[in-house]
Amino acid sequence: MKNIGYALALFALLSLAAGCGANPSASPEGKGYIETVSDGGNGGHNGAGEAKPTPTSNKMTIQAYYTDDDIMELHPFVREIEVSPEHSKYEGAFNALQSEDGGVTTLWKHVELNSITFVAESGRLSMNISLPDEARLGAGGEALALEALKNTMFQFDEVKHIELTVDGRQVESLMGHVDLEHPITRPQ
Template sequence: MKKLWLSGLLAILIIAAVGCGQKPEASPQGNDSSSSIQDPVAASPDSNGGGDNAGQGQNGQSGITDPGTSEQLQADITVYFTDNDIMDLKPVERAITYTDANDKYETAFKALQMADEGLISLWDKVELNALDFSKGQLVIDITLPPEARLGAGGESLAIEALKKTMFQFDEVDSIEVTVDGEQLESLMGHVDLDHPIAR
């Protein structure tokens, strides 16, 4: 009777040990698989410097389509070019797509750099370093390589093209143009440059 009781107790202990042994093994496997899925999501906000929403936006399918549907905006704008005579400005209608105010002005500036066939952009060789809009003022920092410099007529038209393009946005009251972070008396050496250029 004692042997039977001891055998039963031993069997119960073995079953309990096997059962307990399997649970810890199953649990880490579950944790490993879930952490391998969650790690990219957890890492994404750290790499982007954003919060939870930024991580979701980068990884999930909804995150890819959300910027396109909820934040993507469109506008019809006018940009200004000149012809081979460089005597006057020619307006050209463009449709732009943007996500926020800074992106809108940057996209408009880039549109100003891409002339239609038969026209010349007065800003195509200019390098845009930074652009920021705050409290009605648009600050544009550029680099002017030698090939971007124009004569007096071209410089005057370039400034006018920039003004007409950016002042079509009602919220822009002034434009501050700097070259490599510096306020210059003249953009290209021929025409006075106001700081800022007022509407």
């Protein structure tokens, strides 16, 4: 009989532990994706302390940077991105860098985004990517690709640093031609 009591107590503890962390909105602010949709500045609550419904997605207008056909210079283009609880504005901005609509030449088309997180306390945007062979560019293309990424991500005032890793590792150069800072810091 004592063993059944221990088994029930263990089961109750395991059930309680499994429930902890199951609610992603319970994580402290500033960890993982934090930018989803605007809640009007009141933390998602109305004056009575009740949670108010938030929209499932929101559209946002940004500038994404692309190059000319000769890969000689960057040009900004206005893009509309979707922001939702599942996709941050930073992920939307990266996806905009990859889109080729409007007759632009993208330098990020074949790059695979593995993860992207933003930590508000430090202003650090961490991006982990994979670079298949078709994503690799020459020296000029690599320099412009990094500049396009910086221009696109630093338009968000809260982003102070970009930590760009390849397959989870810090690399000296993204594609073998241009030094990669760790982290890339917003110009003053």
